[in-house]
Amino acid sequence: MNLQSEIPLEYMTILSTLVFFIGLTGVLIRKNLITMLMSIELMLNAVNINFVAFNHYLYPNRLEGHFFALIVMAIAAAEAAIAIALIINIYRKFSTVSVDDVDELKY
């Protein structure tokens, strides 16, 4: 299947731009730690779309973007696990996950 004649690369990059900035807005407007983590996952996904699209369109003879996307996914999974451990710990100490109420380093 030749995708290049059907869908220009610009469509893919515009799509990933939209998703990235939607995720950024989510980080900026939400106060809940879990929602902010979800927005960060959205941003990482947008980056992955870009890597894969550039690999497919510009360097189809190599697999650089493929492995970059794989590594980003592994880091995203590790990051989500650490973040959720922190969130659960914060909830135990403060009984809330809102960033406004968590304002002490030492308790």
Added chain:
Amino acid sequence: MTGPKIIFFVLAAAIVVFSILSIVNRKILRAAIYLLFVMVAVAGLFYMMNFQFLAGVQLILYAGGVVVLIIFSILLTSQINSKLEKPRTSHLIPGVITAVGGIVLSAVTLLQFTFKPSQSASVEINMQTIGLQLLGTSEHGYALPFEVISILLLAALVGTIFIARKT
């Protein structure tokens, strides 16, 4: 409109609509489910571009792993029926301005640049190629990143247990 084009636009519309819904919805569990839909649509996009292995990893790792972990932590930390507070206007306005400004800036820059599609023949992506390159030490080998990632995952595992344990 041909087949791939229709599929692309359906997937793109799903990705954009569900990601907007997942950040504006005030019920957090629904937001997590919308995030799941985004992940599945992105996996479809990878499949369209002939990266079957990556699409599978996306489904297993994101849809099966990260979203389940997020739902798990939502259930541990908040009541199901509780609604998130409305974003304050003093946060909403800068956030939306940043998003619109960033999208316009990036889109203008992107559309001014002309990408030259490659004419070289595409490599066949099967498990053998992926495995050989992932553990290869020659020119296109990724043995070092692979080992670094495995150490990172070990560190994340130990760190998560250390952080989340009860003292």
